[in-house]
Amino acid sequence: MKSESWPELSFEKAKETYETIHMWTQIVGKIKLVRLPWINHSWHITFFVTPFGLTTGDIPYPEKHFQINFDFLNHYLQIITSKNEEQRIDLKNLSVASCFKKTFSILKDLDIECEINPLPNELENPVPFHLDEGHSTYNPQYATDLHQVLLNAHEIFIQFRSEFIGKCSPVHFFWGGFDLAVTRFSGREAPLHPGGIPHLPDRVTQEAYSQEVSSCGFWPGNGFFPQAAFYNYMYPEPEGLKNATIKPDSAFYHQDLGEFILPYKELQESNNPSQMVTDFLHSTYKAGANLAKWDRQKLEKVYSLH
Numbered sequence: 069m070k071s072e073s074w075p076e077l078s079f080e081k082a083k084e085t086y087e088t089i090h091m092w093t094q095i096v097g098k099i100k101l102v103r104l105p106w107i108n109h110s111w112h113i114t115f116f117v118t119p120f121g122l123t124t125g126d127i128p129y130p131e132k133h134f135q136i137n138f139d140f141l142n143h144y145l146q147i148i149t150s151k152n153e154e155q156r157i158d159l160k161n162l163s164v165a166s167c168f169k170k171t172f173s174i175l176k177d178l179d180i181e182c183e184i185n186p187l188p189n190e191l192e193n194p195v196p197f198h199l200d201e202g203h204s205t206y207n208p209q210y211a212t213d214l215h216q217v218l219l220n221a222h223e224i225f226i227q228f229r230s231e232f233i234g235k236c237s238p239v240h241f242f243w244g245g246f247d248l249a250v251t252r253f254s255g256r257e258a259p260l261h262p263g264g265i266p267h268l269p270d271r272v273t274q275e276a277y278s279q280e281v282s283s284c285g286f287w288p289g290n291g292f293f294p295q296a297a298f299y300n301y302m303y304p305e306p307e308g309l310k311n312a313t314i315k316p317d318s319a320f321y322h323q324d325l326g327e328f329i330l331p332y333k334e335l336q337e338s339n340n341p342s343q344m345v346t347d348f349l350h351s352t353y354k355a356g357a358n359l360a361k362w363d364r365q366k367l368e369k370v371y372s373l374h
Contacts, residue, residue, distance in 0.1 A: 075213040077296040079289030084205035090246045091164040097243035098184035114240035117222040140215040163204035168197040190244040221286040225250045234367035249285030254362045296332035300352035312355035315347040328352045
């Protein structure tokens with residue numbers, strides 16, 4: 069990375085802002101979910117990082133296409149269409165219930181009919197969107213800082229993605245888990261996943277993990293792990309992975325999560341944060357792929373186009 073800007077992220081301070089944004093993204097993500105055909109491993113539902121925030125990308129609709137963008141620099145939700153229509157919602161002082169009502173009111177004004185399940189996914193004791201007045205905190209600086217880190221992570225993940233020619237996901241943002249991720253596949257089938265993710269049908273989880281994967285990503289923290297971190301995990305996890313030697317020394321295997329973790333706070337003390345993340349991605353992937361006997365020579369061969 070030509071310039072390194074890794075702002076401080078504090079889950080303790082930004083928790084309420086993150087939780088509100090999480091619910092907003094679930095509302096918009098479910099709109100994308102119901103409008104697009106199912107694509108393997110739920111790849112159709114995800115968002116993508118932009119210079120301004122997050123976007124759904126193009127969503128087809130009869131007689132027009134539309135797109136929904138989160139702008140974390142100017143702090144609004146934008147809905148635009150292929151007929152040059154645009155409407156915005158100010159993110160400041162916006163409850164989840166208000167976001168839900170205003171978003172669907174705008175869609176109706178744009179002659180876009182859409183109906184979603186109003187119950188959030190992947191959360192214990194979720195509150196339906198249209199009733200959620202409790203999540204209404206939005207600190208613009210916390211949102212902008214998170215966006216900067218997503219940009220940094222996206223850049224590193226894109227480079228990491230480029231080194232793999234086997235089946236691999238895009239670098240994309242999952243609104244259910246509220247994380248940016250990229251996933252590599254061995255090409256072999258995996259044992260049936262047990263499921264059990266709160267308010268997510270087991271059939272969705274089982275399809276997502278129907279093949280062997282090595283997945284890495286970044287999240288800003290949650291109630292179970294209340295700090296920002298980069299992660300890597302494998303499904304199925306090969307024997308001995310938790311004892312593997314990885315880089316940097318500050319990274320570790322989290323027994324309860326079943327994942328390798330690189331706490332974001334460690335990057336703040338590094339002279340080269342992007343290299344630290346890159347070392348983490350390479351070392352955790354290689355440890356898992358070797359133990360699981362992936363055909364690395366076939367999957368990682370890089371062709372020169374020059």
